[in-house]
Amino acid sequence: METALHQAYQEELAHLEQTIREMEDHLARLEAVPRYTGQDVSEQVLESIRETKRRNLAQATPEPYFGRLDFQEEGKPEPTPMYIGKFGVEKADSPELLVIDWRAPAASLFYSFTGGRDAASYESPDGTVAGLVYLKRNLVIRKQILQRVVDTFDRESDAMAVTDEFLLYRLGENKDNKLRDIVSTIQAEQDAIIRAGKNDALVIQGVAGSGKTTVALHRLAFLLYQYRDQVKAEKMIIFAPNRMFLDYISGVLPELGVGHIQQTTFTDWALELLEDEVSLADSGERLNRWFQVGADRPAADDTAPGRFKGSIRYMHWIDSMLRAYEAQAVPTEPFSPWEGKKLPAAIVKQWYDVENKHEPLMKRRERVLARMKRWAEMELDKVWEVHLRKEYKKKLTTRLREYGKRWTAYSPFAFYKELFQPEAEAAALVRAGSDGLAIPEPIREQTRLLAKKKMVQPEDLAPLLYIRERFHGIPGDHRFDHTVIDEAQDFSPFQVALLSHHTKNGSFTILGDLSQGIHAYQGIHRWEELLDLFAPEQRGFFTLNRSYRSTTEIIQFANSVLQRAPEEPPALAVPVFRSGDEVELEQVPGAALVPRLVEEIARFRAKQEAGTLAILTRTESGSTVLHEALLQAGCGQVHRISSGQQHYEGGVSVLPVYMAKGLEFDTVLIVDVDPVHYERTTWDAKLLYVGCTRALHELKLFYETEPSPLAFG
Numbered sequence: 001m002e003t004a005l006h007q008a009y010q011e012e013l014a015h016l017e018q019t020i021r022e023m024e025d026h027l028a029r030l031e032a033v034p035r036y037t038g039q040d041v042s043e044q045v046l047e048s049i050r051e052t053k054r055r056n057l058a059q060a061t062p063e064p065y066f067g068r069l070d071f072q073e074e075g076k077p078e079p080t081p082m083y084i085g086k087f088g089v090e091k092a093d094s095p096e097l098l099v100i101d102w103r104a105p106a107a108s109l110f111y112s113f114t115g116g117r118d119a120a121s122y123e124s125p126d127g128t129v130a131g132l133v134y135l136k137r138n139l140v141i142r143k144q145i146l147q148r149v150v151d152t153f154d155r156e157s158d159a160m161a162v163t164d165e166f167l168l169y170r171l172g173e174n175k176d177n178k179l180r181d182i183v184s185t186i187q188a189e190q191d192a193i194i195r196a197g198k199n200d201a202l203v204i205q206g207v208a209g210s211g212k213t214t215v216a217l218h219r220l221a222f223l224l225y226q227y228r229d230q231v232k233a234e235k236m237i238i239f240a241p242n243r244m245f246l247d248y249i250s251g252v253l254p255e256l257g258v259g260h261i262q263q264t265t266f267t268d269w270a271l272e273l274l275e276d277e278v279s280l281a282d283s284g285e286r287l288n289r290w291f292q293v294g295a296d297r298p299a300a301d302d303t304a305p306g307r308f309k310g311s312i313r314y315m316h317w318i319d320s321m322l323r324a325y326e327a328q329a330v331p332t333e334p335f336s337p338w339e340g341k342k343l344p345a346a347i348v349k350q351w352y353d354v355e356n357k358h359e360p361l362m363k364r365r366e367r368v369l370a371r372m373k374r375w376a377e378m379e380l381d382k383v384w385e386v387h388l389r390k391e392y393k394k395k396l397t398t399r400l401r402e403y404g405k406r407w408t409a410y411s412p413f414a415f416y417k418e419l420f421q422p423e424a425e426a427a428a429l430v431r432a433g434s435d436g437l438a439i440p441e442p443i444r445e446q447t448r449l450l451a452k453k454k455m456v457q458p459e460d461l462a463p464l465l466y467i468r469e470r471f472h473g474i475p476g477d478h479r480f481d482h483t484v485i486d487e488a489q490d491f492s493p494f495q496v497a498l499l500s501h502h503t504k505n506g507s508f509t510i511l512g513d514l515s516q517g518i519h520a521y522q523g524i525h526r527w528e529e530l531l532d533l534f535a536p537e538q539r540g541f542f543t544l545n546r547s548y549r550s551t552t553e554i555i556q557f558a559n560s561v562l563q564r565a566p567e568e569p570p571a572l573a574v575p576v577f578r579s580g581d582e583v584e585l586e587q588v589p590g591a592a593l594v595p596r597l598v599e600e601i602a603r604f605r606a607k608q609e610a611g612t613l614a615i616l617t618r619t620e621s622g623s624t625v626l627h628e629a630l631l632q633a634g635c636g637q638v639h640r641i642s643s644g645q646q647h648y649e650g651g652v653s654v655l656p657v658y659m660a661k662g663l664e665f666d667t668v669l670i671v672d673v674d675p676v677h678y679e680r681t682t683w684d685a686k687l688l689y690v691g692c693t694r695a696l697h698e699l700k701l702f703y704e705t706e707p708s709p710l711a712f713g
Ligand SMILES: Nc1ncnc2c1ncn2[C@@H]1O[C@H](COP(=O)(O)OP(=O)(O)OP(=O)(O)O)[C@@H](O)[C@H]1O
Pocket: 167, 170, 171, 180, 181, 182, 185, 186, 187, 190, 206, 207, 208, 209, 210, 211, 212, 213, 214, 215, 513, 516, 548, 549, 661, 662, 663, 664, 693
């Protein structure tokens, strides 16, 4: 065994040296060709090909590949080794490949092959390619140095079967403050999602730590490779829950050689499209209200403003209001540009209802008014008396302006605001098309009060954009080639329906976890709420149940939290077998908590590779107080993460548990795990579950007198 490993290492060392020599030689030759800056189109194309090769070679040389697969295609005399890396690299003087891009069809076998002696196959543009796998090997190369060779399958050896050894080695590493790519260890169930076709709306329910975010980012890189003639990076967009999270994931795409993909939050995107006509009511205050401890917390049912205004029923209500406006907008009197001349109202209506029917509402208005002007000018040309013509022209301008005023042009916000006014006009609109939906009085009142200050809540943004779309349309070139929605359990059906209008061909990756639905006052409660927005043949539903982030002990503990909740959990995470320390639930009297945490931080910092540690509090005010106390206790640099945070610094952080969603830390310490802060409710169970599943290697929970019923018993 030892000898075999040694031989494999020597063989790979020689191959690596040879590959690097060839790559460096190739790069030197390309660098020697002077950059073409002239106007000849074919020369420009050749230069751009050379430039891509230069870039790929420069990016690939430090770590040219991470995997090797020996595959004997049916009909071929012997197996051929394929080396798989982040970037495809050709030989200098032939189109033969030194390294295959991980996204290429042949490379898919490296991920989908999970062992066994039977024939394996992959799909290529020319059809299915079948054959036998002889060897699957993982290689770790850092800065051109071969660090590790691990065979996960060897047909020649009886001792070997596919194991997770290499995956476990990668998972055991400490993390810094950024999410990383996983190209070398993508698992078969993740690969199926990454390589799914472009024109499907994929909805992925994945347990905490199952790699949803990571998989979505790899999928973008795949789509850009596979459909390079149809999709452009700058036409793809990722929606993430907050700016700090965007900062946290910002490293993955550049690592995969992909740039220029738009990354935003729904709020930022919407406010920009609305040209900042409105501002958002204080989001920190809103979070504090929803995440407060005790009986005053509002119910997260369908009457919660976010659920109500995020529903498709509400979208239909807005629709009916727009229809009412459409029906009533055109003045009913004829247009008279001057005495004695009339354009019958029926003709104006005909121009509006028939000729411009397919235009958005405000464009229709503009077009009809322009048409009326043209009609009047033509009539004016028939007037021969010069003095009358002059007089009529003046009148025409004034009367057209007055007519235009009677035909109200709204901005999206002005229109939306009207819908909540008790006054006559809104009442008329309501009568004309309310479709029976009664807006609960508290919601109406709150919307009205905020609107007076030109403010809205996050759940008003989708309706506002919807109105904007109906008023002005969405230009074709403003639509996205692909849209990713991360933490989609916090999105409303209205938001997703709206985004589907902004996305070509229903090309979506929508991912989330219902067990982490801690914003249930605005998000979905079942995936069907989103799936039903897409035609059955155009959607796909995937589940990821294996959790890669945390140790077995942590996952088992987190699962037990969900199981102690009153409601049955949707799906429990299955840990990858990576064992670590037991989860600790520790009683610490109030005054002793800060010294105890200081001790934990010191112990953590003393480790060779310290990584990241988070202390999770139940509320934002709790983290402010604790952060201050830790600083007072001389704990050194500790970051406090609050809502509105832009960057994630790593190191030691104190934050409310709901802000930790999507992030991960080597060590997690959760305080106040008692019956007051974490009651036996489904909601609190989800919160505590989110907290526990942030930990990669170590999890400790603290309580003062009695542990939370969700953590014990
Ligand atoms: N195939 C894999 N190989 C190595 N690491 C992986 C793999 N899949 C996931 N991971 C790691 O697991 C961790 C969790 O990944 P990620 O944050 O994408 O999961 P998630 O499902 O979005 O999590 P959550 O819902 O809890 O926020 C990351 O550290 C990621 O690198």
